[in-house]
Amino acid sequence: METLLVVGAGPKALAVATKAHVLHELGLPAPRVVAVEASAVGGNWLPTGGWTDGQHRLGTSPEKDVGFPYHSTWARGRNQEINAAMMAYSWTSFLVEQGTYAEWIDRGRPNPHHHVWAKYLQWVARRVDLELITGTVRSVAAAGAGWSVTATDADGIPTRVDVDRLMITGPGQAGKALAEHPRVLSIAEFWDLAGRRDLPVSSRVAVIGGGETAGSALDELVRHGMLSISVISPMATIYTRGESYFENSLFSDPIKWAALTIEERRDVIRRTDRGVFSVRVQESLLPDSRVHHLQGRVVRVADQGDGVALTLRNEMRADQVHAFDLVVDATGGQPLWFLDLFDQDAADLVELAVGGRPTQSRIEASIGYDLAVTGLDSKLYLPNLAAIAQGPGFPNLSCLGELSDRILRSEPVRPRSGAYLAGAVRPRG
Ligand SMILES: Cc1cc2nc3c(=O)[nH]c(=O)nc-3n(C[C@H](O)[C@H](O)[C@H](O)COP(=O)(O)OP(=O)(O)OC[C@H]3O[C@@H](n4cnc5c(N)ncnc54)[C@H](O)[C@@H]3O)c2cc1C
Structure with a gap:
């Protein structure tokens, strides 16, 4: 079985791990999914992540959860089964299990505080028995038919994981300011x-x-x-985010996206996201x-x-x-933060695939249907850079179910015999 390593155990990692878990349960093929997380599952929705104090509310509805929009296209004839199985990990299933579903409905379905969203993600992680390596990814090297990723734990002890496919999530560092000045x-x-x-x-x-x-x-x-x-x-x-059905539907279901010109796509993103x-x-x-x-x-x-x-x-x-x-x-994340992790050989492969120095626009243009950089032998999924090429919902919480379908249905390129794990921490499984 191939291994897909996800950097960061946020909503995207959970969406992909949950879909893979469901596919395995239904006897369908999917890679083994392992997440490496620097702090905690859902860490960027907690004060420790540096992006929030956890007390502010989600901007989007929590029903845009790890399975949304529950419209799997993964396997002809099995999609309804996949959708039904994914519902067990939905936001509403979480509330039902917590005993707060009726209260949430009666209070008008409020968007939860960020720290509650993190609790939901942690609940999903427990239910799908997420394979988790606790550590900070420090480097990524090209390794034969895959990637060699090194993470260090809180004591600085390194773990090396050789995997077939790699997905990068998250916005990068929260601790950087545009100038070093006490004010x-x-x-x-x-x-x-x-x-x-x-x-x-x-x-x-x-x-x-x-x-x-x-x-x-x-x-x-x-x-x-x-x-x-x-x-x-x-x-x-x-600007106020455009929130009508017409805008939201482009986020939930990117099917119309390919028919828009690049200028129209940029216009939608300007009015609704950036x-x-x-x-x-x-x-x-x-x-x-x-x-x-x-x-x-x-x-x-x-x-x-x-x-x-x-x-x-x-x-x-x-x-x-x-x-x-x-x-x-508060200028936000650095879209290319992960390139600092890549060693020279890995960076050269990306450069070759995107046709020049890996700038944001070159990488964005290279993202294929499966949300990976086109032209790389080993899959490198960059959903945070997939908005222009594939749909505005992929970098955020708008269509995590579609995101997991696209990533998990990629054809294996060169199957490996299995992941090689070395170092002090080994994922379970
Ligand atoms: C304040 C705020 C509010 C937002 N509200 C919304 C909203 O309401 N709706 C919406 O759609 N989007 C919202 N977003 C955008 C949001 O970031 C994305 O939608 C979503 O969190 C992205 O999920 P993710 O899985 O890519 O990353 P994240 O949730 O950011 O998770 C990334 C994870 O990676 C970990 N990590 C980082 N570096 C490393 C490393 N080197 N090694 C290992 N682990 C690492 C982090 O600890 C973190 O847990 C918001 C963003 C911010 C900053």
Whole structure:
């Protein structure tokens, strides 16, 4: 049996592991799925992940769970069985088991807090007996017909895992800020201080970024006593995410995506995903007269008295300098973070496959139907970069069931006899 290793035990890893578990139970072929996780299952939805304090709410409905949209196309004649079996791991099954299903319905099906979403993911992991290696992936090397991945545990002890296929998830580091300055916080520092009720006293605060990360940070800041809160983004305004059936259906079912031009696809993503705040976040910000939007890219960070001065650049205008007491870098993840893990040979293979230096746009253009980089002998699944080529729902929670179908139905390229595991920690199984 082939082994698929997933870096990060978040929703995508759980979606793929659950579908593989269901396929095995139904006697259908699927690879063995192993996840390597640096903190805990669902770690990026907990304060330790650095992206949230766990107390903010999911922007999307939790019914977009690990099996959504329950429309498997994996196996002709067996799809209804697969869908029915996947329902055992749904958000509603979780609530039924917790005894809170009726209450959730009666309260109007609220979106859960991030830490509750992590609990759901942990429940799924237990139910499918997820094979988990606790450790941080430090390097990825090309290894014959697959990948050799090395992770270190909390004591720095390495584990090497040789696998056939590799999937990368997550947004990268939360601890990086655009400048090293005591008044400029990374998103991880921000949540750490906010969680400890220890944010520096400040009257003028800026949040850089216009997406989910910035939205959650603003949702928190408006609960504090700042005098003004500026949101800085290069866009002309902060858009509200389009949430009608027409937009959502493109996320749930990407079947129409291939028929759109690249410009139309970029337009959909601009209006619905990048640089947009959820309706709920907008509703909490709009009545607050302290919140303003400043357009521009931050090109310079400098000391200004006890605070910090940011230089904002816009194409058609002269640079503007604004002073703040506190700045939060909420620009979000680094889409290519995983390339730092790749050794030279592995990086060369990717470069060859994408036809040049692996830039974001080259990799995005190379993602095939199975959400892997086209042209690589060993599968490298990059769902976070699959929006443009395959559908806007693949990087997020919008169609995890479709994501797992696509990844698990890839044909094995060169079957190996089995995964080789070395080091101090071995996954079960
Ligand atoms: C504040 C916030 C709110 C969001 N809300 C929504 C929402 O409501 N709806 C939506 O669709 N999307 C939302 N998103 C986007 C969200 O990140 C993705 O939808 C989803 O979490 C991605 O799932 P994932 O499995 O790729 O990664 P993640 O859930 O980010 O999981 C990645 C995992 O990888 C682990 N990890 C990282 N580096 C390593 C390493 N080197 N080795 C081992 N493990 C590692 C992390 O600990 C983490 O557990 C939100 C993002 C943020 C920041």
